[in-house]
Each structure stands twice: as structure tokens, then as C-alpha cells.
Amino acid sequence: MRYRDFFVKTLRESPKGEESRNAQLLIRAGMVDKTMAGVYNYLPLGLAVIRKIEAIVREEMLKAGAAELLMPALHPKRIWEENGRWEILGDIMYQFKDNSGSDVGLGTTHEEVIVDMARKRVKSWRDLPLALFQIQTKFRNEQRPKSGVLRGREFIMKDLYSFHATLDDLNDYYDKMKAVYLRIYERLQVPVKIVEASGGTFTTEFSHEFQVLTEIGEDTIFYCPKCDFAQNNEIAKVEEGQACPNDCGGKIMKANGIEVGNIFRFFDKYGTEMKLTYTDKDSRVMPVLLCSYGIGITRLFGTLAELNHDEQGLKLPTVVAPFQVVVVSLPDKLEAAAAIYEELKAKGVAVIIDDRPDISLGEKIIDADLIGWPYKIIVGNNHSTTDSLEVVTRATGETAIMTLTKFVSGL
Numbered sequence: 001m002r003y004r005d006f007f008v009k010t011l012r013e014s015p016k017g018e019e020s021r022n023a024q025l026l027i028r029a030g031m032v033d034k035t036m037a038g039v040y041n042y043l044p045l046g047l048a049v050i051r052k053i054e055a056i057v058r059e060e061m062l063k064a065g066a067a068e069l070l071m072p073a074l075h076p077k078r079i080w081e082e083n084g085r086w087e088i089l090g091d092i093m094y095q096f097k098d099n100s101g102s103d104v105g106l107g108t109t110h111e112e113v114i115v116d117m118a119r120k121r122v123k124s125w126r127d128l129p130l131a132l133f134q135i136q137t138k139f140r141n142e143q144r145p146k147s148g149v150l151r152g153r154e155f156i157m158k159d160l161y162s163f164h165a166t167l168d169d170l171n172d173y174y175d176k177m178k179a180v181y182l183r184i185y186e187r188l189q190v191p192v193k194i195v196e197a198s199g200g201t202f203t204t205e206f207s208h209e210f211q212v213l214t215e216i217g218e219d220t221i222f223y224c225p226k227c228d229f230a231q232n233n234e235i236a237k238v239e240e241g242q243a244c245p246n247d248c249g250g251k252i253m254k255a256n257g258i259e260v261g262n263i264f265r266f267f268d269k270y271g272t273e274m275k276l277t278y279t280d281k282d283s284r285v286m287p288v289l290l291c292s293y294g295i296g297i298t299r300l301f302g303t304l305a306e307l308n309h310d311e312q313g314l315k316l317p318t319v320v321a322p323f324q325v326v327v328v329s330l331p332d333k334l335e336a337a338a339a340i341y342e343e344l345k346a347k348g349v350a351v352i353i354d355d356r357p358d359i360s361l362g363e364k365i366i367d368a369d370l371i372g373w374p375y376k377i378i379v380g381n382n383h384s385t386t387d388s389l390e391v392v393t394r395a396t397g398e399t400a401i402m403t404l405t406k407f408v409s410g411l
């Protein structure tokens, strides 16, 4: 890929009117553009990162036996009225009338819509269990969104819904999904802690959040460094410095966290309130049991930016970087650079070339570091052939001279 074709447009200055570090970094790197508070364009570079995050999430969902579907963003009030959530979520849900005068809303989440769909199709114990997920845009009228892409008014979420006949089956799948979530964050190199939190607008049960403990997080977490005790302060009855309630001998600590995922057990709530039922083996009509599981895809993108940067710019992990390698050159070495680029491409390397004419090598390097490509190949006067590449690793800043073959074999 070539810079000009991929619309790589960096900014040297921090954008005006953007307070958050993640959005500043992403806007300067040409990954994101702000349209208004909490609403962003994801430019080709940023979308490439998002697609990589989604691919890992999707792969793990499919591996866990879930099937992908796509639900609408536009919802009728009728469905949301059945359990009273139209009103409960009135402040955060965009609600308006369409041309026919009907009330509609933009989806903040999809339990109601998926239950409405499933109740027309799930009839018997033979239809269960069932797990369906989507990766889709949600809308929430967030108050004062000032955390960049961490808190959008329009954002991408992966949401999975699992349907069960028995409590044992529900709990088994819920625990399995906890492990799947940990695997996803591990693959993305995002360290998380599982934290107990409130059950949401709806249940008295705890939910489980996946929190990244970091200063800029909006949530407050109390946790024990010695065992797995961790609670969100919305439910926590402990204080900092107190002995751990698990009697493990640890002392409770307090930290800020970014919630990158949240999983809920709704049990028979939806089955009962929205009449999603099935007939069991003894011909009894029973409510279907439901869980839901969210991952903030664009919030993860922002979290990755918050966790991986330095003075020069982004340092996203290779697993999510849009391309692995950039080729930059002196203005009069563009042809030599193009030859190296073609050779790398032919070998299947995810490579991009900064092919802008009349831009100095120094400026190209500054831009490359701002975007944070994992490897830079610098084509100058001394190293300009496939026999002798100058390779700089973004993560460590180390420079090495090697042949193209050696470089490719080490990727």
C-alpha cells in the first residue's frame, strides 16, 4: 500500500477542542477525525486497527460456538416498552418520531431486539442452548463525552447473547465466556482485571466487568493485590487500606479503571417479561434464560492508544498495527525504496511505503513514529538495496542492518 492511496494524513499540532490524550494521539496519527463531541470518523488507518481488533474478537466468538448476526440500529418503541426500558433509558437513548409519527430509538444495546427476534423462532428445548453475536454501532446520549474514543455517543460494540434452558448450562457458558474474554484481552495485549459490578438497570445480581487499571480510567475499583477480590465502587462496601474481605491477608487498594467489557446474567428476566419461552421435554412451557456479554471495540482502540505511546507518538502492538512495516527514504531514493517495497509485498509482508515526493527523510521518520509502524526501513545513501536494509524497531528504538531475507524471516 502507498501512503497517498491509504489517505495517510498526519497532523503536527494537537487538534483544538480535543482534551483526551487518546483522541489527540489518534487524530495526530491520522487514524481518527472528530466530527463533534463523542462522534468520530475512523479513517483508513484507524479502521484498519479496528478491523484487527474485531477479527480477534470475532475469531474467539466463533470458536466458542457463537454465530454472527447483524441487528438494526433503529428500534421501535413497541419492543422497548414491554419491560419499561424505553422509559428507564430515556436519558441515554436517542428517541424521536419518524415521518409516520411512530416513536423510534437508536439502539443503546440489543437485549430487547434479539429477544423479540428469538421468541418468534425458539420454541423447544431442542433449540437451546443458542449463542448469537454482532459487531455493531451503538448510540448513547452520553453526558459530556470528553474521553475521546473511550466514550463515544456513537461507538462500536461486540455484543453476544446466550440463551439457555437450565441454570447449570447458563453458568457453564458464562464461566466459559469469562475465559474467552480473558483470552481476547491477552491476545490484544491489554491487561485486565475481572471486577464485580452492579447488574445494570435490571437485576440485583452482580455483573462482571473487565477493567484496565490505569490513571485515566473513569471508574473507581477497589481490589486486593493478594487475591482476586475486585469490586467497582458502585457496589463496593470496602475502603482503601482495609483488610481484604476474603481473609487472604491482603490490604484493599484503590485504582482507576477503563471498563473494556461487561458480562451479565439476566436469568429468566427477559424470558418472563418478554415471553421468550420454550417447551421442555415434559411439555411444560418455561422461560428461556439469558445472558449478555459486551466488549467495547472502539473503547479498546482508545485504550490501546492510551497504553502504548511515547513522546514521538503511538506504539501500538504488532497484532493491531495497520501495517507491520513502513518504507521511508531520502527524496532521491524513491526508486530504490519502491523496489524494496515491491519485494516485501511479494513476500507477503504487510508493508506500506511513504511515497510522498519532496518530503524530507527527517519528516517522514517523524510521521512514521507518530503513527508507530512496528518496523521502519530507512532507505538512505548507505543502505538502499535488499542486501542491506536499515531496520528500526519502534518498540525498542533499536537499529539493525540486515538482508531483506533475514528481516522477513524474523517477522
Ligand code: ATP
Pocket: 109, 140, 142, 149, 150, 151, 152, 153, 155, 156, 157, 259, 260, 261, 262, 294, 295, 296, 297, 298, 299
Ligand atoms: P460505562 O459504565 O463506561 O458507561 P456501560 O457499563 O454503560 O459503560 P455496557 O452497557 O456494559 O457499558 O456496554 C458494554 C461495553 O461497551 C462496555 O464495557 C464498554 O467497553 C463499551 N462502552 C459502553 N459505553 C461506551 C461508550 N459510550 N463509548 C465507547 N464504548 C462504550
Ligand code: MG
Pocket: 209, 259, 261, 262
Ligand atoms: Mg458496563
